[in-house]
Amino acid sequence: MLIFQSLTKSDLADALLPLSTAKEERDLRTLTDESEREALLLKIGKKKRKQAEMRAKQLFHWVYQRYVTDYDQMTDIAKEIRAWLKDNVKIFRLEESYSKQSEDGTYKFLWKLNDTKTIESVIIPAALKEKVGEEVMSTLEDGKRYSGIEVEKAGLDRELDTDSWARLTACISSQVGCAMACKFCLTGVQGLDRSLEVHEVVTQVHELRMRAPITNIVFMGMGEPLHNVKNIAKACQILLDEDGMNFSKRKVTVSTSGLVPAIAELYEQTDVSLAISLNASTDEQRSQIMPVNKRWPIAELLAACRKVPLGGHRRITFEYVMLRDFNDTLEDAKRVAQMLRGIPSKVNLIPFNEHSGADFKRPKDDTVLKFQRYLLSQGYTTTVRISRGRDILAACGQLRSLFGTARGTEKHRDAPQLAP
Ligand code: SAH
Numbered sequence: 533m534l535i536f537q538s539l540t541k542s543d544l545a546d547a548l549l550p551l552s553t554a555k556e557e558r559d560l561r562t563l564t565d566e567s568e569r570e571a572l573l574l575k576i577g578k579k580k581r582k583q584a585e586m587r588a589k590q591l592f593h594w595v596y597q598r599y600v601t602d603y604d605q606m607t608d609i610a611k612e613i614r615a616w617l618k619d620n621v622k623i624f625r626l627e628e629s630y631s632k633q634s635e636d637g638t639y640k641f642l643w644k645l646n647d648t649k650t651i652e653s654v655i656i657p658a659a660l661k662e663k664v665g666e667e668v669m670s671t672l673e674d675g676k677r678y679s680g681i682e683v684e685k686a687g688l689d690r691e692l693d694t695d696s697w698a699r700l701t702a703c704i705s706s707q708v709g710c711a712m713a714c715k716f717c718l719t720g721v722q723g724l725d726r727s728l729e730v731h732e733v734v735t736q737v738h739e740l741r742m743r744a745p746i747t748n749i750v751f752m753g754m755g756e757p758l759h760n761v762k763n764i765a766k767a768c769q770i771l772l773d774e775d776g777m778n779f780s781k782r783k784v785t786v787s788t789s790g791l792v793p794a795i796a797e798l799y800e801q802t803d804v805s806l807a808i809s810l811n812a813s814t815d816e817q818r819s820q821i822m823p824v825n826k827r828w829p830i831a832e833l834l835a836a837c838r839k840v841p842l843g844g845h846r847r848i849t850f851e852y853v854m855l856r857d858f859n860d861t862l863e864d865a866k867r868v869a870q871m872l873r874g875i876p877s878k879v880n881l882i883p884f885n886e887h888s889g890a891d892f893k894r895p896k897d898d899t900v901l902k903f904q905r906y907l908l909s910q911g912y913t914t915t916v917r918i919s920r921g922r923d924i925l926a927a928c929g930q931l932r933s934l935f936g937t938a939r940g941t942e943k944h945r946d947a948p949q950l951a952p
């Protein structure tokens with residue numbers, strides 16, 4: 533049995549090809565001239581392929597644009613084809629085992645996979661529509677506005693009435709757990725269970741889109757997407773298909789801790805936006821918190837970034853988790869500004885989200901501000917990520933821990949340790 537959400541439109545057309553027919557096939561029987569037969573066979577082949585492609589397109593529309601998951605409702609697909617599809621191509625659904633909305637509108641979902649493992653996705657609303665055009669920066673924890681607008685408390689209700697939001701970002705998972713073992717990350721502490729299949733990645737977005745008009749996708753949930761690059765690249769191809777969910781390449785962002793060879797591999801197969809979890813300003817510092825840096829140090833990572841075929845006005849996002857008294861000084865900011873010179877980039881500062889799996893602390897607000905101001909002064913677009921969804925544990929990997937479904941949960945069974 534094939535799974536619908538694991539197939540690109542062209543894969544689906546391949547599967548449908550044996551069901552295609554062409555009336556010219558009848559003429560074959562009477563043709564004896566070899567070259568005429570060949571020409572007709574070629575014509576028949578083309579016609580059948582076109583028919584299969586047409587059907588694949590129709591099916592993509594039904595499933596991804598009209599959210600129909602029952603073949604019987606696809607009235608413009610012939611009955612025999614529907615019967616075949618029912619027996620051969622399953623439309624996958626993720627079972628929602630938990631979902632909760634936080635006060636600020638962040639909406640978190642925990643999905644149960646077929647092998648009873650769980651993954652999470654989060655919907656992050658940003659910028660009220662009427663505020664679009666104004667600069668959207670951030671509000672720090674103390675509620676002080678320091679730039680742009682203050683993101684207001686959401687008026688979202690359970691039905692995700694999302695009309696007032698300009699952007700609804702789906703933050704999705706690429707693996708169950710993660711093998712990269714970053715010291716500050718709860719998912720990293722848990723270790724890797726397994727990578728997600730293409731359909732499990734695509735269906736996270738599909739399920740979310742059945743509930744809300746998602747505009748952006750970031751691979752910033754659980755897992756290292758480039759440690760699962762084949763499946764993630766294929767999932768991106770499906771997400772970008774114009775007859776399917778039709779996301780623009782600017783609105784799908786793959787975030788990586790820096791698996792250097794997989795960056796080029798990703799761009800050989802698809803074209804999406806890239807975020808790099810930089811998180812440090814020297815190799816020594818980075819290697820202490822991100823083991824991947826020992827294999828692929830900063831210079832190699834940045835060299836790979838310079839080779840990314842960005843085109844247009846796209847920029848690479850550099851994420852920088854700020855850890856108190858570790859990587860948060862003005863000297864760090866200076867080194868970051870220096871190393872990113874010449875790369876079309878923007879910086880996203882993420883004040884550390886404290887949890888019981890790591891001893892790091894979140895820096896003081898004015899330390900974050902100083903860091904940001906320096907980078908701004910050097911011409912880098914620099915935002916500070918508001919830590920959203922804390923009341924429902926929207927930070928990396930934390931919800932899953934609470935439910936005790938992750939590995940190594942003994943350690944965090946008393947988690948979550950919510951920020952004050
Ligand atoms: N594995 C990928 C994507 C998932 S992590 C990557 O590392 O890029 C998404 C982002 O969350 C990364 O930038 C990571 O550095 C950050 N992150 C992880 N744990 C965090 C925490 N406790 N507080 C703040 N940011 C965290």
Ligand code: SF4
Nearest residue numbers: 710712714717720789
């Ligand atoms: Fe994995 Fe990313 Fe967490 Fe590192 S920060 S452990 S790569 S999920």
